[in-house]
Amino acid sequence: MIKLSEENPVMAGSSAHTVLRLFYENGPASQMEIARKLRITKAASNQHFSRLIEENYITESAVQPNPRGRPSQVWQIDSARNFFLGLTVEDGALGAVLTDFSENVLIRANRHLHDRADQTALLKLLDDLLKTILNKISKLGGRLLQCFAAIPGMIDQEGLITNCPNFHALDGLNLDQLLAERYSIPVFSDACSNAYIAAECRNxxxxxxxxxxxxxxxxxxxxxxxxxxxxxxxxxxxxxxxxxxxxxxxxxxxxxxxxxxxxxxxxxxxxxxxxxxxxxxxxxxxxxxxxxxxxxxxxxxxxxxxxxxxxxxxxxxxxxxxxxxxxxxxxxxxxxxxxxxxxxxxxxxxxxxxxxxxxxxxxxxxDPSPENIQLGAALVAKNFFFYPQRLRNSRGIWNKTGKLNPLSK
Ligand SMILES: [Zn+2]
Structure with missing residues (x-):
């Protein structure tokens, strides 16, 4: 089983995560500018910067924010090494797209499930699909920052899939937990409408x-x-x-x-x-x-x-x-x-x-083509990476008992 070789990923809420978010929102910036935004000294920001540079989260940018001013070292997110994954289940097929930070598609993969109620077969296909993706990530020398799994059915607040009327193989799974345990992938699952919204509103x-x-x-x-x-x-x-x-x-x-x-x-x-x-x-x-x-x-x-x-x-x-x-x-x-x-x-x-x-x-x-919806899912992954609470707050229904919808079987 392949695992991502990520010992200590940048987590939401950490200072390193905040620095990355500032780069995401403001584009290339000098260490001084970031320190100013964080209201810390340049010396205090050294620790975050050394780590982010060393671990390839950020890289030197060719952009000079002020062409007339004194040239300063400017940084930006390392687009070629930080990836997002969109996972979809559409028309009986599992689909995945891996994008880099600038939304360029790096790889697409699809697997068809013959029996939409067969969970064992589904997990096998998922394993095969993810291995293909993880191999690609490792070949590119990058890392997966976040995956979004677009679920065509009902999900509870904890991420338990309670009822997929047109794809019962997903019922009872919690992909957030499952994929984190098996592949060390950070996953957020929610209704596929999120992927449709991101895909259709892109332009x-x-x-x-x-x-x-x-x-x-x-x-x-x-x-x-x-x-x-x-x-x-x-x-x-x-x-x-x-x-x-x-x-x-x-x-x-x-x-x-x-x-x-x-x-x-x-x-x-x-x-x-x-x-x-x-x-x-x-x-x-x-x-x-x-x-x-x-x-x-x-x-x-x-x-x-x-x-x-x-x-x-x-x-x-x-x-x-x-x-x-x-x-x-x-x-x-x-x-x-x-x-x-x-x-x-x-x-x-x-x-x-x-x-x-x-x-x-x-x-x-x-454009509801699987390609576009998969891209939408990858965009949701990116959005979730930076603003996890926004999506978490509106996920699913209250399901204190952790039970499936009785109609799902
Ligand atoms: Zn109804």
Whole structure:
């Protein structure tokens, strides 16, 4: 078993971590500037600097912050030796991307799981995948600062995966603990929506209010305002809060049973899996096949998905209005068929707005390719490395008993 040869990593809250964060936020800087920001003497900062230089966290920068001033030694994070890993589980496959500090992709790896409920096979694939990645890291002479594992299901505050309805092999695992113990990898696991948000918002202006609709097996909804996802701290609450649980808002009392345990949820009617189950005449068995049926114009598929898109527009109107959304991005498996239901979605939304009001919206297809979502996961890893508390505060539901959701098996 490979372990990272990292005896004493830079930990959140340590002074060395604070120095790195200052470099991350401010770019290249001299030791004097950093010392000033930390409100310590240059002599006192020597210890941090020697360690960070010796261990290849930082390196000398060619950038001179003040070209007219006296040249001074300027430092920056050593981009080529400090890495982030994004792990995803999408469409029955494990995926990973390793990036350097400047978000350049160093390696991608994917492994397909034949039986989505087979945990033994999953762990074997994960082992194989991580060995490939760790070998690459060791060849490059770098280190993994942080991994983010994007979970397509429910997770509790401690990182225990309680219910992945479309990938049961993950149920009962705590990847944070497991990967730390087996491979000495620092991992933070949370809902895959984090990776979608990071991936889809990468090239969007900061001053937008964005809604990401992840239309796949189920329906996920995220709202991002000025670059910050709207998330409510989950500490000591027994139910999801905020928009996390949008798709489990009931639209029919005592309606269809949803995998969450409730009846009549939005997702139980309009999630990809629900559309597959409710429309046997389409002869499709997954959201992916449904998307392909729409693209290939298989009989009835476009009508089914367009009607669902219109129904979603009606359900989403108040969210769009309440949060002042200006950009709606369709992501997830069904995003590939966007052009065929785009019209139905817009037409229903237009029934709530004047032409003038409607003209300000940008409603478009995202890029939910596994490559992009994996990159998003690596970006979340980077974000977590510097601001761990932000993500920790909003992870999962309260699960004091440490038990799995009874519906997960
Ligand atoms: Zn539900």
């Amino acid at each position: 969007i202006s900061q001053d937008s209010t964005i809604m990401i609709l992840n239309w796949s097996d189920g329906i996920g909804l995220s709202v991002i305002c000025n670059g910050v996802p709207l998330q409510w701290p989950a500490v000591n609450v027994k139910r999801f809060r905020g928009l996390w649980d949008f798709s489990h808002i009931r639209i029919v009392k005592e309606g269809r049973l949803c995998h969450c345990g409730k009846r009549g949820c939005l997702e139980a009617y309009y999630g990809g899996n629900a559309l597959v189950e409710l429309n046997p005449e389409l002869h499709v068995s997954s959201a992916e096949e449904l998307a392909n049926a729409v693209i290939n114009d298989a009989a009835g598929a476009r009508r089914v998905v367009s009607e669902a898109a219109a129904a979603l527009a009606e359900q989403l109107y108040w969210v769009i209005e309440l949060f002042g959304i200006d950009t709606v991005i369709f992501s997830g498996t069904l995003a590939s068929a966007f052009e065929y239901y785009h019209r139905a979605f817009c037409d229903r939304l237009k029934s709530f707005y004047t032409d003038e009001e409607f003209a300000v919206f940008s409603i478009r297809q995202g």
